Amino acid sequence: MGSTGKLNSSSSELDLDRPNIEDYLPSGSSIQQEPHGKLRLRDLLDISPTLSEAAGAIVDDSFTRCFKSNPPEPWNWNVYLFPLWCFGVVVRYLVLFPARVLVLTIGWIIFLSSFIPVHFLLKGHDKWRKKIERFLVEIICSFFVASWTGVVKYHGPRPSIRPKQVFVANHTSMIDFIILEQMTAFAVIMQKHPGWVGLLQSTILESVGCIWFNRSEAKDREIVAKKLRDHVQGADNNPLLIFPEGTCVNNHYTVMFKKGAFELGCTVCPVAIKYNKIFVDAFWNSRKQSFTMHLLQLMTSWAVVCDVWYLEPQTLRPGETPIEFAERVRDIISVRAGLKKVPWDGYLKYSRPSPKHRERKQQNFADSVLRRLEEK
Amino acid sequence: MGNTSSMLTQYDIEEVQEHCNNTFSQQEIVSLYERFCQLDRNGSGFISQDEFLSVPEFAVNPLSQRLLRMVDGLNFKEFVAVLSAFSPRATLQQKVEFIFKVYDTDCNGKVTFIEMLSVLRDLTGQFISEEQREQVLARVLEEAGYTKESSLVLSDFVKILGNSSLKMEVEVPID
Numbered sequence: 001m002g003s004t005g006k007l008n009s010s011s012s013e014l015d016l017d018r019p020n021i022e023d024y025l026p027s028g029s030s031i032q033q034e035p036h037g038k039l040r041l042r043d044l045l046d047i048s049p050t051l052s053e054a055a056g057a058i059v060d061d062s063f064t065r066c067f068k069s070n071p072p073e074p075w076n077w078n079v080y081l082f083p084l085w086c087f088g089v090v091v092r093y094l095v096l097f098p099a100r101v102l103v104l105t106i107g108w109i110i111f112l113s114s115f116i117p118v119h120f121l122l123k124g125h126d127k128w129r130k131k132i133e134r135f136l137v138e139i140i141c142s143f144f145v146a147s148w149t150g151v152v153k154y155h156g157p158r159p160s161i162r163p164k165q166v167f168v169a170n171h172t173s174m175i176d177f178i179i180l181e182q183m184t185a186f187a188v189i190m191q192k193h194p195g196w197v198g199l200l201q202s203t204i205l206e207s208v209g210c211i212w213f214n215r216s217e218a219k220d221r222e223i224v225a226k227k228l229r230d231h232v233q234g235a236d237n238n239p240l241l242i243f244p245e246g247t248c249v250n251n252h253y254t255v256m257f258k259k260g261a262f263e264l265g266c267t268v269c270p271v272a273i274k275y276n277k278i279f280v281d282a283f284w285n286s287r288k289q290s291f292t293m294h295l296l297q298l299m300t301s302w303a304v305v306c307d308v309w310y311l312e313p314q315t316l317r318p319g320e321t322p323i324e325f326a327e328r329v330r331d332i333i334s335v336r337a338g339l340k341k342v343p344w345d346g347y348l349k350y351s352r353p354s355p356k357h358r359e360r361k362q363q364n365f366a367d368s369v370l371r372r373l374e375e376k
Numbered sequence: 377m378g379n380t381s382s383m384l385t386q387y388d389i390e391e392v393q394e395h396c397n398n399t400f401s402q403q404e405i406v407s408l409y410e411r412f413c414q415l416d417r418n419g420s421g422f423i424s425q426d427e428f429l430s431v432p433e434f435a436v437n438p439l440s441q442r443l444l445r446m447v448d449g450l451n452f453k454e455f456v457a458v459l460s461a462f463s464p465r466a467t468l469q470q471k472v473e474f475i476f477k478v479y480d481t482d483c484n485g486k487v488t489f490i491e492m493l494s495v496l497r498d499l500t501g502q503f504i505s506e507e508q509r510e511q512v513l514a515r516v517l518e519e520a521g522y523t524k525e526s527s528l529v530l531s532d533f534v535k536i537l538g539n540s541s542l543k544m545e546v547e548v549p550i551d
Binding site for chain 1: 408411414415417428429430431432433434435436437438439440443447459462471474475478479492495496499500501502503504512513516517519520522533536537542543544545546547548549
């Protein structure tokens with residue numbers, strides 16, 4: 001790894017969204033058996049390996065697979081099952097859905113009617129206010145989970161509030177956050193969303209210490225980095241939750257972890273979340289669906305079934321780089337949740353890969369040409 | 377609960393199969409169709425350049441720009457026909473023809489020194505100087521019995537590349 005030296009110099013500034021894919025890529029992908037002997041015309045004209053790689057990527061690629069929604073197998077294509085399914089639809093949309101809307105409405109009424117007075121009346125008593133608000137946020141999240149009949153099984157010890165620790169989890173949908181939040185009021189780092197979610201973010205969730213950023217704004221990164229560092233130092237702050245993938249993945253794969261969470265010098269507590277797709281696919285495909293539509297989909301399904309594992313806290317080993325640390329934690333989470341690891345940066349959803357990648361391929365080819373030119 | 381593959385009838389599949397000289401099995405064509413629809417995000421019936429480049433593994437390929445020119449704006453039938461060169465069932469001749477087409481940018485049936493140089497430029501980038509590239513190519517051409525001025529036709533390519541060591545196969549995943 002020749003690039004680690006370069007990397008360390010930049011790691012002092014907390015680099016949230018500009019990872020070095022090269023460090024994660026297996027170098028084996030472009031290594032064919034090294035050709036030997038004198039360079040002949042056919043060696044120059046034979047572009048078949050490069051073409052095969054390109055065609056292979058068109059036919060199937062691991063990146064797109066990460067973000068593909070996998071709808072549950074249809075089971076209703078049968079004269080006997082179809083009426084049963086229709087009956088299910090009626091129940092889900094006409095009975096369950098209204099009932100759930102009602103539950104959620106009640107939840108909001110309870111929440112808002114206590115949150116607003118607490119927020120404004122207890123101005124002087126910060127400690128109490130914080131405690132109550134924390135509790136209320138947990139309550140409203142429980143209402144949300146109830147609104148999709150969330151059947152969540154938590155394994156492992158529940159997180160406690162301590163300074164100098166961050167929780168990292170794999171990311172499938174924004175509901176990950178709600179599911180984790182109903183147990184513990186985490187402070188989360190999240191993309192700023194538009195619409196009603198954005199409004200919630202900037203009003204209510206801000207009070208539990210959540211930090212927002214905008215992927216597209218570069219200067220945001222430094223501000224967020226600073227906020228992060230300040231947050232983990234405070235003994236009384238809510239535990240910090242980071243989704244280091246930076247984007248929603250379909251719960252079959254894990255994409256690269258951004259190293260930001262692993263550079264804080266804190267204990268990292270991995271959390272693995274695995275959804276059972278028996279009733280609904282919990283992956284939020286933000287390109288195809290707004291969050292509201294995603295919630296409606298969940299609320300009209302039978303149930304959301306999922307497992308959450310709080311795993312053993314990890315610390316940076318001596319001599320380990322933050323990237324290696326991030327990969328180690330990704331390993332732990334992937335194994336526990338049964339996810340496949342792919343070497344891609346999730347942000348490639350929003351931007352093109354850097355030309356460095358292509359240059360490396362070009363260099364390989366150029367080197368082999370030049371080397372063989374010398375041979376006689 | 378629609379299923380994309382259900383939109384292809386047996387007749388459609390056979391038509392596509394015929395168009396690509398039976399290089400793909402029916403199952404493979406169904407898989408390719410699903411993939412085609414997945415890549416064609418806006419559902420326009422063809423895959424735009426931008427949609428192709430959204431596949432990072434394709435975007436980083438040194439020949440991606442060149443290939444884009446060949447696959448731009450193709451409908452599904454033509455898309456399969458282009459990929460058919462990569463089928464294990466395609467003949468060596470078909471594969472060499474495909475490679476020839478990649479070189480022959482002006483489609484006049486001849487590949488000139490300039491065209492070969494330009495592919496080599498894509499493949500090596502800044503890691504070989506332009507001057508050296510020309511030298512290397514000229515020298516290798518001469519050793520093979522051609523000159524800088526000669527343009528190669530398809531039969532030359534078949535002669536040069538046409539032995540069994542050409543490995544150009546892509547497996548279509550079937551699930």
